[in-house]
Amino acid sequence: xxxxxxxxxxxxxxxxxxxxxxxxxxxxxxxxxxxxxxxxxxxxxxxxxxxxxxxxxxxxxxxxxxxxxxxxxxxxxxxxxxxxxxxxxxxxxxxxxxxxxxxxxxxxxxxxxxxxxxxxxxxxxxxxxxxxxxxxxxxxxxxxxxxxxxxxxxxxxxxxxxxxxxxxxxxxxxxxxxxxxxxxxxxxxxxxxxxxxxxxxxxxxxxxxxxxxxxxxxxxxxxxxxxxxxxxxxxxxxxxxxxxxxxxxxxxxxxxxxxxxxxxxxxxxxxxxxxxxxxxxxxxxxxxxxxxxx
Amino acid sequence: xxxxxxxxxxxxxxxxxxxxxxxxxxxxxxxxxxxxxxxxxxxxxxxxxxxxxxxxxxxxxxxxxxxxxxxxxxxxxxxxxxxxxxxxxxxxxxxxxxxxxxxxxxxxxxxxxxxxxxxxxxxxxxxxxxxxxxxxxxxxxxxxxxxxxxxxxxxxxxxxxxxxxxxxxxxxxxxxxxxxxxxxxxxxxxxxxxxxxxxxxxxxxxxxxxxxxxxxxxxxxxxxxxxxxxxxxxxxxxxxxxxxxxxxxxxxxxxxxxxxxxxxxxxxxxxxxxxxxxxxxxxxxxxxxxxxxx
DNA sequence: CCCCCGTTTTTTATACATAAGAAACATATG
DNA sequence: CATATGTTTCTTATGTATAAAAAACGGGGG
Numbered sequence: 001x002x003x004x005x006x007x008x009x010x011x012x013x014x015x016x017x018x019x020x021x022x023x024x025x026x027x028x029x030x031x032x033x034x035x036x037x038x039x040x041x042x043x044x045x046x047x048x049x050x051x052x053x054x055x056x057x058x059x060x061x062x063x064x065x066x067x068x069x070x071x072x073x074x075x076x077x078x079x080x081x082x083x084x085x086x087x088x089x090x091x092x093x094x095x096x097x098x099x100x101x102x103x104x105x106x107x108x109x110x111x112x113x114x115x116x117x118x119x120x121x122x123x124x125x126x127x128x129x130x131x132x133x134x135x136x137x138x139x140x141x142x143x144x145x146x147x148x149x150x151x152x153x154x155x156x157x158x159x160x161x162x163x164x165x166x167x168x169x170x171x172x173x174x175x176x177x178x179x180x181x182x183x184x185x186x187x188x189x190x191x192x193x194x195x196x197x198x199x200x201x202x203x204x205x206x207x208x209x210x211x212x213x214x215x216x217x218x219x220x221x222x223x224x225x226x227x228x229x230x231x232x233x234x235x236x237x238x239x240x241x242x243x244x245x246x247x248x249x250x251x252x253x254x255x256x257x258x259x260x261x262x263x264x265x266x267x268x269x270x271x272x273x274x275x276x277x278x279x280x281x282x283x284x285x286x287x288x289x290x291x292x293x294x
Numbered sequence: 295x296x297x298x299x300x301x302x303x304x305x306x307x308x309x310x311x312x313x314x315x316x317x318x319x320x321x322x323x324x325x326x327x328x329x330x331x332x333x334x335x336x337x338x339x340x341x342x343x344x345x346x347x348x349x350x351x352x353x354x355x356x357x358x359x360x361x362x363x364x365x366x367x368x369x370x371x372x373x374x375x376x377x378x379x380x381x382x383x384x385x386x387x388x389x390x391x392x393x394x395x396x397x398x399x400x401x402x403x404x405x406x407x408x409x410x411x412x413x414x415x416x417x418x419x420x421x422x423x424x425x426x427x428x429x430x431x432x433x434x435x436x437x438x439x440x441x442x443x444x445x446x447x448x449x450x451x452x453x454x455x456x457x458x459x460x461x462x463x464x465x466x467x468x469x470x471x472x473x474x475x476x477x478x479x480x481x482x483x484x485x486x487x488x489x490x491x492x493x494x495x496x497x498x499x500x501x502x503x504x505x506x507x508x509x510x511x512x513x514x515x516x517x518x519x520x521x522x523x524x525x526x527x528x529x530x531x532x533x534x535x536x537x538x539x540x541x542x543x544x545x546x547x548x549x550x551x552x553x554x555x556x557x558x559x560x561x562x563x564x565x566x567x568x569x570x571x572x573x574x575x576x577x578x579x580x581x582x583x584x585x586x587x588x
Numbered sequence: 589c590c591c592c593c594g595t596t597t598t599t600t601a602t603a604c605a606t607a608a609g610a611a612a613c614a615t616a617t618g
Numbered sequence: 619c620a621t622a623t624g625t626t627t628c629t630t631a632t633g634t635a636t637a638a639a640a641a642a643c644g645g646g647g648g
Contacts, residue, residue, distance in 0.1 A: 002601045002638045006435060029592060039435075040640040045593090062592085062647090084602065110629055119603045120630085121415065128422045134518040141300060141333075141609060141630070147518075156517045163457050223450045224428040224441075225523070232519075296608045296631045323622060334610040339623085356617075356622085378632065404599055413633045414600085435600070435639060 005083045008076035010037045011047050015070045027064040084118055088126045091116040097243040103148025133232050151293055158286040164226050169278050171221045173269050181220055188213055189263050196256050206252035213259055244292040251288055299377045302370035304331045305341050309364040321358040378412055382420045385410040391537040397442025427526050445584055452580040458520050463572050465515045467563050482507055483557050490550050500546040507553055538586040545582055
């Protein structure tokens with residue numbers, strides 16, 4: 001009943017590993033592969049078995065040798081490497097953001113399960129986890145209510161975000177000169193500049209950089225509640241902007257420049273400057289989001 | 295397979311309703327009862343049927359009359375009115391706080407299900423919901439890890455709490471004189487004074503008052519993320535102090551006085567005073583918690 | 589002894605089943 | 619026709635089943 005997505009993902013990853021090796025080379029041990037692939041040895045063995053069956057790997061006495069270069073077409077398609085729970089997430093986000101759902105819509109577990117073609121258990125589990133994003137609410141013995149991806153959601157989100165980011169930025173600036181974070185922030189700046197130089201082609205890469213940047217700042221003083229809140233932000237930006245591509249390039253360029261300003265402020269160690277750069281960036285991000293909701 | 299806890303709870307509540315009525319009196323309509331009991335009409339009818347079977351209610355043509363006073367012993371015991379999911383919560387908290395679990399302990403769904411005598415589905419669902427409290431963490435394709443009810447948990451919790459409470463207190467103080475909250479804060483003060491007057495006997499009532507007090511302050515500027523965080527705080531205090539009764543009376547008395555000081559500060563509208571009262575209270579609450587953890 | 593691999597046991601992810609509960613529909617009665 | 623009750627249908631809460639994945643066990647060679 002469980003899907004073999006872990007196996008398929010590992011299989012694909014294994015293809016990549018083999019491609020870095022020479023034909024006829026000996027493979028690493030099962031245990032070594034287990035660590036490289038990030039799965040259990042059970043799965044590694046299944047992958048090895050599958051590759052042997054296809055002639056990619058040849059098993060000799062106490063050895064496994066690469067028999068033939070795996071071709072890209074032997075990979076399992078991306079969809080088959082996603083656990084059902086991940087597929088549900090995507091389906092749900094699509095359902096939500098495509099506009100099938102307006103604020104106040106009742107969410108019916110059974111109906112969603114039917115619509116997505118999965119078991120109710122999974123939908124239920126997803127909704128329980130999704131609850132933390134503040135977009136749905138459960139009612140006792142009844143279903144869920146979708147509260148809507150509304151302006152007030154965005155405002156509440158940014159109120160918290162501002163508190164958290166200002167806190168982290170200040171703590172960041174208070175770190176001693178010797179701290180390794182100053183190196184990291186340097187390479188962060190470099191990454192921003194690189195992206196900026198090639199913004200027309202790569203503007204879509206910003207989303208990931210954005211997340212990394214804010215997480216780096218927050219990481220100086222770890223707090224599990226702040227980290228958990230960053231998941232909310234990541235989710236919002238990841239999914240929301242998938243459906244709102246308007247002005248994406250311009251939007252991201254502005255954000256990059258704001259990040260650079262914040263980096264400079266951090267390096268100056270000047271609290272007033274930091275506060276201002278931080279607030280400026282968040283205000284503009286908030287306005288952009290609000291604008292795209294309306 | 296589903297338990298009939300909703301029915302049993304409604305049945306007990308119905309006993310209370312009937313006791314306020316006279317013998318021979320006519321009962322409200324099913325619909326009216328549905329609203330009073332907060333359940334569906336289906337459940338109301340089941341309750342009515344049960345009571346008819348016991349002679350508490352006599353059904354005549356188009357009428358239902360109270361035939362006999364229900365006795366307290368006819369109530370269903372409390373345990374039977376708790377949904378399995380609620381029982382799991384209690385069991386888990388007990389498991390956690392009784393000390394069976396030290397930081398880093400791996401949580402095994404199957405084992406917990408066995409230990410608690412429930413289905414794995416329910417345990418899984420509970421863990422998914424419980425995740426938001428920051429005490430457990432999931433690992434892909436494996437179980438969960440209990441991160442421990444540790445000092446750093448308490449510190450991280452209070453760092454956020456301080457941000458949120460200060461924010462709410464300030465917004466509270468900024469409300470115009472005409473706002474109804476000033477009346478509410480007055481009666482809150484009265485409730486605190488009452489409790490203080492009878493502290494030796496009623497010190498255990500503080501926990502609920504505490505939660506109400508902080509929620510009142512936060513409610514002036516609703517933010518779903520802050521509200522959700524208050525659930526965390528409520529959980530911590532509710533369960534943790536169930537297993538740490540040491541100095542409870544003294545602890546609560548101190549907290550009441552701190553609340554009274556904060557109320558006074560709020561009424562003064564003086565930001566500096568408010569900040570100080572707020573911080574004082576939170577610091578003392580944090581120290582108390584830290585002390586009881588160590 | 590330590591690592592490698594084959595085998596067995598345990599656990600998780602997911603599907604499915606069903607009683608309890610909610611909601612919708614239908615009928616009756618004033 | 620509005621409201622109350624009887625009936626039917628749909629949904630949720632919870633248990634059980636099972637393939638996939640992880641973990642544990644065990645023997646053999648360096």
